[in-house]
Amino acid sequence: MSPMTAAPRPADQDRLAPEDRASPLLTGNGLTKRYGEQHALSGVDLAVGRAEVVAIVGPSGSGKTTLLHVLAGILPPDGGEVLLDGQRIDRLSERRRSELRRGAFGFVFQAGMLVSELTCLENVALPLLLAGSSRATAMATAESWLDRLGLAGLRQRRPGEVSGGQAQRVAIARALAHEPSVIFADEPTGALDTHTGQETISVLLDAANSTGAAVVIVTHDPAVAERAGRRVEIRDGLVAGRSAA
Numbered sequence: 001m002s003p004m005t006a007a008p009r010p011a012d013q014d015r016l017a018p019e020d021r022a023s024p025l026l027t028g029n030g031l032t033k034r035y036g037e038q039h040a041l042s043g044v045d046l047a048v049g050r051a052e053v054v055a056i057v058g059p060s061g062s063g064k065t066t067l068l069h070v071l072a073g074i075l076p077p078d079g080g081e082v083l084l085d086g087q088r089i090d091r092l093s094e095r096r097r098s099e100l101r102r103g104a105f106g107f108v109f110q111a112g113m114l115v116s117e118l119t120c121l122e123n124v125a126l127p128l129l130l131a132g133s134s135r136a137t138a139m140a141t142a143e144s145w146l147d148r149l150g151l152a153g154l155r156q157r158r159p160g161e162v163s164g165g166q167a168q169r170v171a172i173a174r175a176l177a178h179e180p181s182v183i184f185a186d187e188p189t190g191a192l193d194t195h196t197g198q199e200t201i202s203v204l205l206d207a208a209n210s211t212g213a214a215v216v217i218v219t220h221d222p223a224v225a226e227r228a229g230r231r232v233e234i235r236d237g238l239v240a241g242r243s244a245a
């Protein structure tokens with residue numbers, strides 16, 4: 001990994017492709033967030049280009065997950081703004097933010113967070129059904145994503161009947177099936193051994209690349225951060241460094 005630059009740049013604009021400098025896909029400007037007296041974000045600027053892969057790194061408690069949740073519309077910021085394709089999304093109603101999360105965003109979490117009562121196939125189909133697809137379309141799309149990720153044999157198994165690495169692949173299929181423009185991944189390899197973690201990141205990045213989705217990954221693992229096109233280091237709720245691959 002190239003060393004983090006000590007002096008933060010005002011924004012990421014200079015790292016983005018020319019077409020993204022004018023309008024990045026996802027932008028956070030001056031983001032602040034407090035939990036009571038605890039300042040989790042103290043003024044973060046971050047821009048993510050189309051199909052870009054950005055890793056958010058930094059010590060435990062520095063604000064990485066909070067930043068991910070604010071960018072993804074899970075948490076509203078206290079200050080600053082979040083724009084998707086130039087449109088403010090931080091001031092939307094909870095209902096509109098929820099619709100946005102189902103349509104434009106996909107999520108991969110550390111422990112998969114699959115619904116244990118549903119089969120792997122139904123887990124992948126679920127976001128499509130929630131986004132309004134017919135059952136037949138949702139099941140067919142889910143089947144094709146499971147096949148694509150080498151999971152055809154697991155369609156009828158429940159999450160408790162597959163390995164951790166397989167469960168993360170199912171979670172990746174679920175995150176991508178509705179072809180979102182941004183995938184948010186929070187410690188996607190945190191529960192996996194090193195080898196399975198690297199395989200899982202490859203599956204995630206290849207799948208995102210095939211649909212043109214941007215990926216924002218929070219990770220403690222330098223080997224995972226290394227796979228991103230750009231790394232942003234968060235310390236004490238502020239951007240402490242940025243580095244390109």
Ligand SMILES: Nc1ncnc2c1ncn2[C@@H]1O[C@H](COP(=O)(O)OP(=O)(O)OP(=O)(O)O)[C@@H](O)[C@H]1O
Pocket residue numbers: 035036038039040058059060061062063064065066067
């Ligand atoms: N729901 C909450 N209520 C109160 N404080 C919180 C809450 N969530 C996070 N915090 C605090 O906000 C700060 C940032 O937390 P956050 O989870 O964003 O950090 P992180 O960098 O993702 O940490 P980790 O790497 O350990 O997951 C921490 O001091 C944390 O204790």
